[in-house]
Amino acid sequence: MSYTNKYDVIIIGGGTSGCSCAYNCSNLGLKTLLVEKNNFLGGLMTGGLVVPIMKSSATDLNCKYYNLLVKTAKKFNAQATYKDGNDGWFNPEVLKIVLEDILTTSKIKMNLDILFETNIISINKNNSLIENIILNSNLLSLPVESTYYVDATGSAEFSILAGCEILKENNIIQQNSLRFILDNVDFNKFELFLKSLDDDENITNTFRDDISNTLHFTTASTWNDNESWKLDKYLKLGVEEGLLIETDRSYFQIFSVAGTNNKVAFNCPRINNYKNNPFMASNELIEAKKAIWRIYNFVKKMFPGFENSQICNIATQTGIREQNRVKTKYYYTKDDLISGKKFKNSVLSANYGIDVHSQNKNCSMTQVKKNYELPIDTLISNDFDNLFIIGKAIGADFYAQSALRVQKSCMSMGEAIAKYIAQNKN
Ligand SMILES: Cc1cc2nc3c(=O)[nH]c(=O)nc-3n(C[C@H](O)[C@H](O)[C@H](O)COP(=O)(O)OP(=O)(O)OC[C@H]3O[C@@H](n4cnc5c(N)ncnc54)[C@H](O)[C@@H]3O)c2cc1C
Incomplete structure (x- = not known):
């Protein structure tokens, strides 16, 4: 493996959305670094023992990585298809091996470095650009630099450290x-x-x-x-x-x-x-x-x-459904979701409903009647021109996030951002 400290893309967080983004960036020829604080990939899918994925619509927009995951997990006897057609029943422990298998095939490996047990120490910025970051790997201080950065931490840890605005539109929390x-x-x-x-x-x-x-x-x-x-x-x-x-x-x-x-x-x-x-x-x-x-x-x-x-x-990772959401270029709302609003640059098409795990009795899930879309602008930082947010910390309102956070949608976000970066790379 070659170690360079200059990348096209650095993805912080090797979980559900981050692995998809890393696979797609590398597959598109972008020199990519994936930084993960655990000693395995998968985030909530593996460390959080969150199986199976929730079934969401039949459309295939930005589902190439998901389909590859299903196919590879099947090879490892770590996948099942339920009678409702949901092919995302995985074995969370074996998935750790499956994900590494996907990210170390020869084509992907050529463009991808993975750093485990590594965290961010600091972020150096210049106006609306993130210039470089310092990582901490087993007490080794590692300066790395990239054209683009992707926050796939699920908790917005990277964006918060960079000083991005965090959405605070209500005080509702879920369990x-x-x-x-x-x-x-x-x-x-x-x-x-x-x-x-x-x-x-x-x-x-x-x-x-x-x-x-x-x-x-x-x-x-x-x-x-x-x-x-x-x-x-x-x-x-x-x-x-x-x-x-x-x-x-x-x-x-x-x-x-x-x-x-x-x-x-x-x-x-x-x-x-x-x-x-x-x-x-x-x-x-x-x-x-x-x-x-x-x-x-x-x-x-x-x-x-x-x-x-x-x-x-x-689970070694606590099952946190919603923590921090980052202000992005388009604030996606519950109304956008329920009305099935269409967008020109859509990241995904899904129909999983609003699913708030309330502390109170008699609160149940809201079914959505139409497929909804999500614009790419909901994944683009409002504060930095070269920062993207994918996974459960995107700039959606609390209720919309509770539908968008399902795993298949998080993987589509990673895939869409990789394509966006590849298209816009100068
Ligand atoms: C209890 C629970 C049940 C759920 N049930 C379902 C379900 O049945 N089906 C479904 O489809 N979805 C379900 N979801 C939703 C779904 O699992 C998550 O929303 C989704 O997996 C989040 O993906 P992510 O990429 O945002 O975060 P994660 O998968 O959590 O990935 C984040 C990664 O970033 C890493 N990281 C964090 N901070 C740093 C840092 N500073 N440096 C380096 N790495 C860092 C973490 O270690 C992790 O690997 C559930 C969620 C929860 C919490």
Whole structure:
């Protein structure tokens, strides 16, 4: 690998959107540096154990990288296609290997350097341009310079350090989650239990892949009164018996893990989001582990098939749905999204709904009726001419962000920005 300190593009954050951007930039011949603070790629998809992707529309705008990810994960037996056609059921642990495989093929490797366990120390600016940055890699100070910079940190860490304006249009916050995985679950036994509850409902269902005969399943329950969840009676019983506490009922969701016949991924417990108070936020992580222990003991006792299960993964990255959003050239709103407004330079076409994980009961997802688009200007910094923001920190309002943050859309953002940079590079 060649180490140079001058690049066409430096991407900070090797997560969901950053890996897509790095692949596409390198594939388009741009000399690219990908900087990641962990020792693996994938961000929330791997470290956050966020699987599967949420299904969103059938259009293929800027989905080349996503399709490659599906194809490559399949080769590693780390992908499944659910019966609704969602081909984004991944194995989060194996995905770490899959992502490196994609980013180290000979064509990509020629143009791409990856730095793991590296962070940003400082950013040197000149008026509306970012000139160079200093990285910290294992206490080594590393000055690097680029024509363009992409903030793919998900938290806007790079943009904040650069001094960009952060959107503060309301004080609404949504809950975080700390996801985990249980091993050694008897899928066949659990399938019978789920089928006895409810054979053909949308949420609580099982699916046997005709070709491989592999079983996949998902089920969920929330404490919302306006929906009837088949598992609710068990969760209520769990509270009555002292296995769970009331807030554990707020959101319970599980998915079988692709490529396994015994692992189940949990999209819970939810935890409070103290984005401006690191002490409270840290305490919530302790509470989250207590909740994982309660939920684990609850499923072991209440759900046939979980009797011999074991905790095998607890997310190393907290599941933060929304943290900071950066002011960009076009402020994208909920109205743009719901009305399906069209844009000339659209980054994506999607239909995943507004999905705020509220602390309160009876708040559910808003379905969108038309596909929506997102203009490239929502990814272009308002403060710096050579800075772009991709992923969950883009310049959309709180509600629009809750739809746009799904993984497939984040990957499309990375792909669109790579094309934009390649086109505009002088
Ligand atoms: C609990 C939860 C459940 C979700 N469920 C789903 C779901 O079921 N399906 C779905 O499609 N979407 C889901 N989402 C949304 C989706 O997973 C995220 O919005 C998306 O993955 C965010 O991608 P990103 O690229 O913005 O950030 P990330 O994937 O988090 O990537 C950011 C990367 O930047 C790195 N980084 C951060 N700061 C620095 C720094 N200073 N220096 C170097 N590297 C840095 C991080 O380590 C990370 O690798 C969920 C989100 C959460 C939180």
